[in-house]
Amino acid sequence: MNFEEELYNLDVPEEHIPELLKFGKDNPEFLTKAIKAEGNAKKYSVAQTKMEPSDLINNQIAFWVVQ
Numbered sequence: 001m002n003f004e005e006e007l008y009n010l011d012v013p014e015e016h017i018p019e020l021l022k023f024g025k026d027n028p029e030f031l032t033k034a035i036k037a038e039g040n041a042k043k044y045s046v047a048q049t050k051m052e053p054s055d056l057i058n059n060q061i062a063f064w065v066v067q
Contacts, residue, residue: 006035010042 007017024031034040042048 010035010040010045 004017004021007020012020020031
């Protein structure tokens with residue numbers, strides 16, 4: 001299987017595939033390891049995440065940054 005097929009199997013957004021293929025040609029060993037890494041399996045895709053109601057919906061959130 002080639003990089004493009006692997007990326008489609010991982011549900012990588014189509015707009016990112018050309019950039020990843022270019023990266024893969026320059027770094028094939030790294031990209032192969034990343035594609036085959038257990039943590040990158042399709043079952044862990046964000047698309048598989050279930051949305052649950054949140055108490056934060058429709059509320060304003062403020063952050064205080066102190067340096």
